[in-house]
Amino acid sequence: MKIIDAHLHFEQGGYWDVIAEEAGHVNTVAHLADTYKEHNVVHGIVMGNKPITETDCEYPQHLSYCVGIGHQTFDFNRIEEQMPLLEEHLRRDTCVGIKFYPGYSYFYIYESRFDPIYELAEKYNKPVAVHTGLTATDTALLKYSHPMVLDDAAVRHPHVQFVMCHMGEPWFMDAVAVMMKNQNVAADLSGILAGKLPDEEAFYRKNAYFVEQLKGQLTILQDYLRFMFGTDWPLANYGDYINFTKHIVPEEAWEAVFYENAKRIYRPKELL
Template sequence: MKRPFVVVLLYLVSAVLCGACASLTSKQENESPLRVIDVHTHADFSGKQEETSGILQTREQFVRELKEAGVVGAVSHSPQGGGSIDDSLKSEGVIHCFGVGAQVTPSKVEVGLKSGRYGCIKIYLGYVHRWAYDNEYRPLYRLAEKYDVPVVFHTGDPYSTKAKLKFTDPLTVDEVAVDFPKVRFVIAHCGNPWHASAAEVAFKNPNVYLECSAFLIGDLTKYSPEVIDRHVVQPISWIFSYVDDPTKIMFGTDWPLVGIKPYLEVYKRAIPKADWPAVFHDNAARVFKIKR
């Protein structure tokens, strides 16, 4: 009679202890803040208010928004031609993409990649009237492979009447994804509104990733919940489901066109909570090699 009693007692004690452990672990998980990387920002500080969002384009405002949203790393896309970049943002975990303009200068891009000043290449499809697979761009893909950095394409609506839409359909990213299988390509804006093209290109190619920034821009409090749901939550949710691989989608805003925290809160609603660490941090850390 003694032996079963001891076994039952041990079982009860371990059950109580394990229960305590489990509740402690889940409490810690609940309490630990989500670490976020925003892979689409424009850290150009004119000091003026952005026209659509009203956000003040200053370093102080940018850093404040990063901290408010729990952002531990970000990717800043420099304007076409490179522009001037704020190297001091490195301390905030910000890396810079070299923005390629109509004049393609691989030697200049290589200097930036070699020195580590730039950690990615941004190609402005549509703004520059050239296909992703244009021969002018091919030396840049070879550089991306050599320096192991990703290439980001603007895709989808260009927010400019001078851009040409035929170049911005993300379907053409498939061409370079196949020709340069060792390069990581990122489809910015998930091709909005060509979500199906973007989702299929990422689904089919192991080296293509997505970020769904700027589905709506401006002050999000001015949109009805229905509009936010239809134009941001539902499309991202569909893309996530179609791609069927939580390692393929990242978080991006397009700051200062939209506030970081408001966009993050909406984006979270489209992604299952279990996949938040991957989508909001880990995938970007891996694709852009951001270490913090």
């Protein structure tokens, strides 16, 4: 079975190297390539953390990227001035979307000041991914990353494809409610596990309620064409995450969730 990882990060050094080691990996290009080969991962979508000014950013083979909109990558006081830079990214075949980081940067994604960004997303038919749910730092604010913010944005921009990253963990019920109402909202299942599981059976016993709650919410939506496999590499172990996704998704939907949905939503050129 071919796999697309619809959500990973590609940064080296410091924090990223540490979490890779905790996940049983090594944060290098060579190790990632070997891991992809081992698990038949044919493509990955990088959630960008580089400044928008880096319009010539390059990633290794089999990786596309979403250009990041956050306080470390984007000047929120000069939105209009940066639209030519954003458009330059979106013209590139390797740029397959836009990624918002609202919880870390203290903004609501439905604010009218972001309309020019959505207009470009619609013009180039590229999705807008949004970090939702828990955050990696305690200085972030959850009110901006709650999945309900996508309801306002999806209604205001009905022709934009949204991706709810991490499915709003732990607000799975709210996430599904937003998806049930808004057909232009999909979700990736990344970032729910972290590190390497020393004992998978023990994990499922200890976290039975959490896992069954997530599995149940996926069942309620009854639309596996709107969920995508993702890992949040280097946060999680690839083998563990593949098994976890197989555990919460019925086998008849594996091909869609692991491959076809991300191919359709992000449309990486090398797979078309």
